[in-house]
Structures are given as C-alpha cells and as structure tokens.
Amino acid sequence: MRYDDVGFTKFDVRDFNLRHTFESAQPLTFHADFDEGSNTVTYESGHNIINVRHEGSAEDGRLYVACSNMPYAKNDVVTRFRLHDDMRKIYRGINTDSFIGTAIRKYRGMRLTVNDPWETTLVFILSQFNNVKRIRLITKRLSERFGPEIKDDYGRPMRGFPSSSALASATEDEIWDCGTGFRARYVRSAAQYCNNNLDLNSLKGKGYDRIKSELLQIDGVGEKVADCIALMGYGKLEAFPVDTWVKRVMERVYFKDREKRIREIREFAEERWGKLCGYAQQYAFWHGRESDEFLP
DNA sequence: ACCCAGGCGGGCG
DNA sequence: CGCCCGCATGGG
Secondary structure: OOOOOOOOOEEEOOOOOOOHHHHHHHHHHHHHHEEEOOEEEEEEEEEEEEEEEEEEEEEEEEEEEEEEOHHHHHHHHHOOOOOOOOOHHHHHHHHOHHHHHHHHHHHHOOOOOOOOOOHHHHHHHHOOOOHHHHHHHHHHHHHHHHHHEEEEOOOEEEOOOHHHHHOOOOOOOHHHHHHHHHHHHHHHHHHHHHOOOOOHHHHOOOOHHOOOOOOOOOOOOOHHHHHHHHHHHHOOOOOOOHHHHHHHHHHHHOOHHHHHHHHHHHHHHHHHHHHHHHHHHHHHHHHHHOHHHOOO
C-alpha cells in the first residue's frame, strides 16, 4: 500500500524527527530505506511492509502510516517509535549539562526505537569490530539469502529479515559467504541458541537485569551488545551501551580526557541520568559521531 | 597501499 | 579479576 492508495493512519507527534531517528544507526537503519524527498521510512516488520511519512516540524508534526495490514502497522509504529514517550519529560530528565543540551538542541525529536529482539541481536552481533555501512551490507546479504519471501508494496517479491530458525539450519560457510567473516560462528550459534534454548520474545516484559543476564548467555554477545539489545530490542532505558564512541566522548566531556574503564563510565551514567540513561546514551553517541569536535 | 570500524572470547599474569 | 591479543572484510 502506498499513499496514493486509499487508506492511511495519522498520528499527531510532538518532539519527533523521523530523519534523525532513522539515521542515528539504530537497528531500523539496517533493513529499511529512507527517502529524504518525501521524509518517508519504508521497513519490513512481521512480513509486512510499512510506510511512515513524517510531516511538519520536530516540535509539532504528523505521521502518516500506510500498510496493507493496518491493525498490525498501527501497533508496530506506536511501539517501534516509542510514541508514548513524553520527550519533554525525558529531555528535562537528561539535560544535566551543556553537552547533552547541545545534543538535544541539534537532534530534537530523535527517538530510540524498539525493534524485534532477534533482529536486534543479530544486527549487534554483526556490529562488533565493524562499521555501519558494512553491517548494512551484511544484513542485506543475509536477508537475500535466508530471509522469508514477501511482497513489497508494489506486489513484487522481496526478502524479509532472516529468522533465527532459518539461520540455525544454515551452515557456517553459507553464513560466511555473506561477508560476516569471523562473526559467522557467532551468528550460527546465536541463531541455534535462540531457536532451541532461549525464546527472546518471552523476555518481553521482564526486567532489565533479567534480560541482560539471559542475553549474556548467547555466544558472541558481551556487555555492550547485551545493553544494545536491552535498549533497542526491549526498550529498557536503564541500559547504557558503551562503545568506542561513547567511551571517548564521555571521557572527554566528563573525565577531563582521562582513560576510564567501561564499567566506570556506565556507573557514572547510571548515577547521572538514572532510569533514562539509555536516551542520554543515544544523544551522546550520535552527537559525538556527527560532530568533528569529538573525532578520535 | 594502508587504516579502521557501535567488541568479543580466550589466554595470560 | 584486569589486560592484551587476534580477528575477516570492504570502504575511505
């Protein structure tokens, strides 16, 4: 379904910016397309193709949702883009200093997204010792090879995101051929574990600590990746993933450029931003990456 | 050509 | 524990 077809659903959204949300290297980025001209994200969810167009300003705008399965899409958009979040309240909570203040001013409306837990797990396993462009490339190849056949919104066949069961029955060589490199072993073993031993969907609604400890059982998932999955796969705002960027930015801004252990940085963030530190992380991360002020 | 990328597991002291 | 190391591949 497209916008020139009959139906769409409209949401009024305050403090929302689709472009920043899409571009800020979240799981959605890796299997979706964004059209700058029409300010529209097109993505696959549960074998459905969903179109989301954003109009108006970041302060006060509208989302137009189109999908052949509208009941599914409405629910997906609300949860995925966290439309229930009161961003004014969140900004008040994390705006502790001029650094975060600048990030908020620059990227006002950028939302965290809540994505499918398995998709998030796979994407962040691929992310280790890798770059965003290549994560997209590998994700695309895995989808083309192992993803389910679905129809795009022109009725043409395409591939959705590969399930854990599809990858569990693939060989390591087949996964390797998609360009995963040394991560092939992790992808296969994570797929098997999530297919046979751990139902990621059953963790929805559990607490942050429980979710994280379960995720850490997966081969190829460590502290940072587990926090990314907790944050962007389960919506746990208590998570504060510390990657190389966040580490460098945090050291520069809050520790006078002194090297700190990752755990120390995470504890500092939990202390400073409490249950909202996940949002602080996203703004710190993206501002850090996009500003030449924080180059390595 | 070279260097690096949203880390991880394993091995060592 | 904390630290150090190797790791495949494609883009700049």
